Amino acid sequence: MASFSKPRGVFSTLLAIFVLLQVAVASHGAHHAHHMHRSPEFMEAQFDESKRALEERANNIAITGVTGTVGERKEIRDLKKNADQWNLYLLGMERFKAKPHSDRLSYYQIAGIHGRPYQTWNNFPTPLVNNAGFCVHGGTLFGTWHRPFLSIYEQAWFQSVQEVISTFPANQQQRWRNAASGLRMPFWDWAVAPPNGESNVPTLIRDKRVSVTKPQGKVTIDNPLYSFTFGNSLPPEIGGGPWGNWPITLRRPVGNPTRSNNDQVHAEMTKARVSLRDRVYYLFLSKASWGFASTSAIGARTQVSSRDSFESIHDAVHGTVGGPSGGTMYYLDYSAFDPIFWLHHTNIDRLLAMYQQNTPNTWVANGVINHPMAQWNQGESKNEQSPLKPFTKNTRGDYYNSVEVKNTRTLGYFYADASSPQAMRNAVNGKYSGGRNGLRKRTSSSSLPTGQYDGRAIQAGDYHTVLSIVADKFALEGSYTVHCTLGPAAGNSTSNTTAPYTNSTAPYSNSTDEEYAPNYVGGYTVFGGHGNAAPSSNHSVPLLTEGCLPLTTALMGAEAAGTIKSLHPDDIEAYLTQNLHYTVVGLGGAEIPADEIPNFHVYVQSAPLTPASGDEFPSVGEYTKMPSVTANMPGGKPWTYVPGPYDFVSETEEVPSYTSPYGPGASSTSPNYPQGTMVWGRPQDEQGYCVSEQTVVYVDEEGGYLYEEKS
Incomplete structure (x- = not known):
């Protein structure tokens, strides 16, 4: 561990020792500098500087989450059911967002940790290691880095909630304190079927105005979940922004006048x-x-048959909400300023917490930082004990590591769906199976309001088929999305049977309009980009990501219609060759020729399914590629993945031993990195590295012991 716990009461002693050490070093230096004289003024200045340095170090924000009772993070529509808690949530958000930009616990500064304005936070050393943001994307620390990030946001927001309560008359404050007990920020579950005909994107997020109760009574305010305003203009340190440097966050923006198109956000999210x-x-x-x-990083998963990830799913929501017209969520560097970012990321954190119950004896994989970041250089090795900079767990400046944030309750919150293995299975089967496990009661119709097929229970002999997509995260400026349809071609799209792929400049809605929803399979977003400026860092090696779009539900629909006999590869190969289409859409809504995108590949793979037993999940067998389906598509020819210099092929391997095609290596025991690349040899060599151990005991709903997990 890089630093040790010290009682607060010994600060003066520590200061004296520190100064004495400084004096000793100065005296030693004076001996070798011909006994340079140290005046009393110099010594006093040295003392003051040492005191300032220690006080600054002791002034780090301790990220604890909301202290006191451990509270449940609820789905936003469920939180709305408690009127007092919902009121406090909104009023806390309003106050939080109004904090001055100079406040370390302001919305502006905390959101700015993620990407721009590329400035330090919480006494992290300056200058930054690289001119970049702190966010971890396309790497093995993606899930755990965002956990304390969400917690400091929740902590700062809840502080604002407490300040709001103090503004109410004394005889009303207990009511609001009771409401605040256990209150936590909500999540938005974009994958669950909306209840009672509600919208997939709740109006709670889309309405511009909202009614709340303040000390003076019922009033209407600007909805704090609708947008964030930087001021009359973007702060100069932001360095410009999307949509003509517009100073308000936008979703799928349109002009004349400039505004968010939340109706289109709802339509596209409903379709997705x-x-x-x-x-x-x-x-x-x-x-x-x-x-x-x-993680979506392809290099971490070269030995795994299923190559989708929660990060890749997360990317799709960013792309859909932000939209190719250049909304805030479309850009990695700006996305955290949109209030919907926090609702979305809290859901990702929830899914990752649920997945901990799915594979309880696994955790963070070893990895290498694959692009320059504010806190790390490209090529540095990381593992579960690596410090999650800049998130400090105490005022001394000690950083969290991934082991220390494994149990969400240590940060003051939990998710009901992740509270036990049984709760996790109930949630997955009830919310996301589409009846595939045979447990969910189905309606008489298998079609959704969009016209898409809803699915059926998995049967013996079924196969799960996906379109897998490999793409370079920073191949283009901004994000880009691969939209897939299965059925008769709609608009300009890529398939084996249509005319050669053309670069159409037709509006984005022409190729993904609501009228084509019955054939729409989904979109794979490559979430990258730096707004209206080119990347500030040199990405010398491609950052390859991979995800997959399930075709199985659409194939079930084709089977129900009598178009195909079964889901077996022998029965679907010709159908897919004829009817599988995709379109790549980039910034501005223009189609992009797939064969002009560096490191872009698509392929179809299929695996046998075994129906579920009881409330257990169906099992998926080994995947087999179907190269003939995509052989004539741009990016669809067979290819062999060659591990790059920043890939790990094992969870346990600390330093890879393969030979890379990127150039001569620095030594026989380290990976062969490109010339001039800075590499941190071992994770434990990093300043702030701290080895932690944790035992988590799992119990059932009655408190009975189930099992324990050590890490």
Whole structure:
């Protein structure tokens, strides 16, 4: 461990010792500098500087989450059912967002940790290691880094809630304190079927105005979940922004006048929901280790048959909400400023907590930082004990590591769906199976309001088929999305049977409009980009990510219609060759020729399914590729993945031993990195590295012992 716990009462003693050490070093230096004279003024200045340095170090924010009772993070529509808690949530958000930008616990500063304005936070050393944000994407620390990030946001928001309560008359404050007890920020479950005909994107997020109760009574305010306003203009340190440097966050923006198009967000998310639901469900069925299921980085998962991930699913929501017209969520560097980011990421954290119950004896995989970041250089090795910078667990400046955030209750919150293995299975089967496990009672119709097929129970002889997509995260400026349809071609799309792929400049809605929803399978978003500026860092090696779009539900629909005989590869290969289409859409809504995108590959693979027994999940067998389906598509020819210099092929392997094609290596015991690349040899060499051990005991709903997990 890089630093040790010290009682607060010994600060003066520590300061004196520190100064004495400084004096000793100064005296030693003076001996070798011909006895340079140290005046009293110099010594006093040295003392003051040492005191300042120690006080600054002791002034780190201790990220604890909300202290006191451990509270439940609820789905936003469920939180709304408690009127007082919902009121406090909104008023806390309003106050939180109004904090001055100079406040370390302001919405502006905490959101700014993720990407721009590329500035330090919480006494992290300056200058930054690289001119970049702190967010971990496309790496093995994606899931755990965002956990304390969400917690400091929740902690700062809850502080604002307490400040709001103090503004109410004294005889009303106990009512609001009772409401605040156990109150936590909510999540937005974009994959679950909306209850009672509600919208997939709740109006709670989309309405511009909302009614709340303040000390003066009922009033209407700007909905704090609708947008965030930087001010009259973007702060200069942001360095410009999307949509003509517009100073308010936007979703799928349109002009004349400039505004968010939340109706289109709702329409597109409604169309994407079946795909998101299926991706979540089949990821749980994959039983891949937590370390591999959490990250989209292809190099961490070269030995795993299922190559989807929660990060890749997360990317699709960013792309759909932000939209190719350049909304805030479309850009990695700006996305955290949109209030919907926090609702979305809290859901991702929930799914990752649920997945901990699915594969309880797995955790973070070893990995290498594959792009320059504010706190790390490209090429540094990381593992579960690596410090999650810049998130400090105490005022001394000690950083959390992934082991220390494994149990969400240590940060003051829990999710009901992740409270036990049984709760996890009930949630997955009830919310995301689409009746595939045979447990959910189905309606008489298998079609959704969008016209898409809803699915059926998995039967003996069924196969699960996916379109797998490999893409370079930073191949283009901004994000880009691969939209897939299965059925008669709609608009300009890529298939084996249509004319050669053309670069159409037709509006985005022409190729993914609501009228084509019955054939829409889903979208794979490559979430990257730096707003209206080119990337500030040199990505010398491609950052390859991989995800997959399940085709199984759409194939079930084709089977129900009598178009195909079964889901067996022999019965679907010709159908897929004829009817599988995809379109790549980039910034501005223009189609992009897939064969012009570096490192872009698509392929279809299929695996046998075994129906579930009881409330257990169906099992998925080994995948087999179907190269003939995509052989004539751009990016669809067979290819062999060659591990790059920043890939790990094992969870336990600390330093890879393969030979990379990228150039001569630095030594015989380290990976062969490109010339000039800075590499941190071992994770434990990093300043702030701290080895922690944790035992988590799992119990059933009655408190009975189930099992325990050590890490």
